[in-house]
Amino acid sequence: MKTPYIRHTFGEEVAKKLRSRRGWLTAGVASSISWPSFDVCIEYAGDEYFLRGSELDGKASPPCITIACGGDKDVDVAIGKVYRFTSILSWFAGGYVDVSGYLWGSHPMLYGSRTVYSSMGIAGPKSFNCNHMPVIEDENVRKALAFWREGRRLDEVHDSYAFLSFYKVIESQFRDGRRRGKWITDHIDQLTDRAGERVAELRSAGIDVSEHLFESGRCAVAHASLDGEIVDPDIPADRKRLSADLVIIEELARIYIRDELKVPDSRSQYRTRDRLVPWDEILNADIRTVLRSGGTPEDVSALNGLTVAIGIWPDGPIVGLDRMTMHVDAVENGVIRILLVNERQTVLLVFWLDYRSGRVHTSLEEGGLLYGEDKPDENDVRAYATFFFKVFGNGIAELTCGDFEPIDCEVVIPVNMMMTMSVEEAIEARVEQFRKEQVPMGSAESTVLEPPKSDN
Structure with a gap:
């Protein structure tokens, strides 16, 4: 997997780049990573992504990502690039960066709303760094990272849908459900800390953990029927069960991306590069x-x-x-x-x-x-x-x-x-x-x- 040198541009040169052309798309984002305080241009995989800083002219400014976009016909292409960029950035930085909305215009406008924010705080003027972030060229890896980004964002909003997104990280990589189930079974014993404790708790109750994650987790969230098992939003026990199991499927999804797809994050990249x-x-x-x-x-x-x-x-x-x-x-x-x-x-x-x-x-x-x-x-x-x-x-x-x-x-x-x-x-x-x-x-x-x- 390519992990190239990524040029970061700060300061007045960024403003010059933003004034150099007409036609821009800006996506407002919800972020749990440390966001740059001032605009920074990231040259990644052949495109320039402008992370719009949290401060502008001494006032608070919404976190956004701006990319060149020639016109209405190019909007889907441009926002698609932003989605893919936020997926790998979320994984690499150990949090989430998720698009809340976007707009297109001749000038690089900002997009702000109540769903646009940075919850982790602000990086210094030149301290934002995603250098050597991997370039994702494999479609299966792209899908897994998209579901991971979605799960990390929902983790703070809706446990049931977060569970489903993390499960899809793994599910999206298998054509055969039996092979998927075997992979989960084979890797459950690798879990430690809170995930390992929850596995031990389920096993002490005589529960097959792999089957439980599929039937009482994935299927119960995705389906609803009169007789089948569901996660009922009005039943406290259902909510508590999903919340307790969420840590298991999240850690399994992390292991799959890290070990099977071999996508480095910033920490592993620092240790091994x-x-x-x-x-x-x-x-x-x-x-x-x-x-x-x-x-x-x-x-x-x-x-x-x-x-x-x-x-x-x-x-x-x-x-x-x-x-x-x-x-x-x-x-x-x-x-x-x-x-x-x-x-x-x-x-x-x-x-x-x-x-x-x-x-x-x-x-x-x-x-x-x-x-x-x-x-x-x-x-x-x-x-x-x-x-x-x-x-x-x-x-x-x-x-x-x-x-x-x-x-x-x-x-x-x-x-x-x-x-x-x-x-x-x-x-x-x-x-x-x-x-x-x-x-x-x-x-x-x-x-x-x-x-x-x-x-x-």
Whole structure:
């Protein structure tokens, strides 16, 4: 399943994109995920989705998703894309994003009503992140995620229909009801916590759980007859039974999507994604195999001399660090230590490519300004201070080489150190210090920037 780099655009550039054409569809959404405070453009699967922020001109604004739509004939296509986008976003973000209504017009209007809301709170100005969200190309997976999104939304509204939606996640994947029942039976014992406790409770009463979920759950919700079992909305016991069983079918649906359809969510994606895969073409397959097995290949010289841009997600390359030359410093046990030096050889950055774990690390303790034939100038100071303090402030450093997708570093967690002013204030303080003193901030031997202390 493809999990590509997804470009996120924030700020004035988003407004420019929204002014660049006529013809837009906007869907108002009910959301339980943390919604962006300001507009953000998400480039996903060939389309641009504009998540309209919760704040506009200092006032509250309804959460919406806007997409280009040429005219009335294209409305169904456009809203269909939004439905599919909200399905995978719901799964990936661990909540729900469900369309409450939509409108079309020449301008990107907002859609607001009492059914348009975000219940989980607001993400910071640039903290919304669905990078590497999987692209859904299989029709069966699409259906399962649609029913999952529907179930998560109904979970807070109507237990009976939520149960039916979660059951359809599994039911939609089987032509044969007996195979579906066998899958449920085979996986019931995997359930833990509240779902496992409910299974044990039913079994202690002598109930076949798989049959119970079908007859007293799925069929009782979907059908009504004079003699058959139904979920009667006026009978408290029926409501309590469905509410108690809901946790079982929801967890089974989650297991099916996760294990059978193998759709990662943001947490599993963070744990398992190999950050170095985008650079696989640089080294041949035999060398990569040795590295990923924890070995020490004899030759990784293909990395030497490559031009790399260093940036901070989602802002892109840092001015002054956008043409760094790579040098291999050491290779051992599947880990490559690389040095990146700018064109004037006045800035040094150090990174570790850990092929064993598929991780990239930056070393703030070892990088810094270099004093050789050329001396660092104010632009170098600003570039290095931007990198240092944004990474120190938990920013995600990215390395971009040629046309390959950027590879991202692990977040740096400072130990026994803290920022006493904002990142931007710290950068400006270092630049101002350089202007006043014109003294070295660091050297190849001693290059560590200390977090500035507040004057208060």
